[in-house]
Amino acid sequence: MRNNIIAAVVISFIIVGAMWGIGNLLNPPPQDNANRGNGILLVAENNAFNETNPDISIKVNDPKEITILNKDFVRHDFIVNQTGITGINTSILFSDQHFKAYLVAQQPGVYEYFCDLHPTMRGKIVATA
Numbered sequence: 001m002r003n004n005i006i007a008a009v010v011i012s013f014i015i016v017g018a019m020w021g022i023g024n025l026l027n028p029p030p031q032d033n034a035n036r037g038n039g040i041l042l043v044a045e046n047n048a049f050n051e052t053n054p055d056i057s058i059k060v061n062d063p064k065e066i067t068i069l070n071k072d073f074v075r076h077d078f079i080v081n082q083t084g085i086t087g088i089n090t091s092i093l094f095s096d097q098h099f100k101a102y103l104v105a106q107q108p109g110v111y112e113y114f115c116d117l118h119p120t121m122r123g124k125i126v127a128t129a
């Protein structure tokens with residue numbers, strides 16, 4: 001009887017472990033994907049994007065995949081809303097949520113990205129022809 005209980009517990013651990021492993025294979029965390037190809041990863045943490053709110057360079061009419069990942073304890077969002085570039089609004093991202101979009105500029109220029117909740121979280125998107 002006691003051995004049966006121990007066996008059941010051990011088997012449960014093995015099953016849960018296997019499911020976790022399979023789940024990670026099928027749906028890898030976004031960090032693993034974001035730097036593949038020409039994608040951009042912006043991590044919101046400590047009230048900044050990638051620590052320094054870096055400039056993002058793109059080419060006009062050349063869509064660039066962008067992933068915004070909230071690794072913070074507080075909520076963030078990510079907004080682009082100017083004429084000449086396709087708008088992005090992630091809405092509120094809670095901890096560990098991410099959002100994928102494409103940056104697409106129709107006209108050369110310097111645009112702004114920002115978090116609506118934190119005035120220090122803003123940076124530039126530089127679109128060249």
Ligand SMILES: [Cu+2]
Pocket residue numbers: 044047075076077115116117118121
């Ligand atoms: Cu924010």
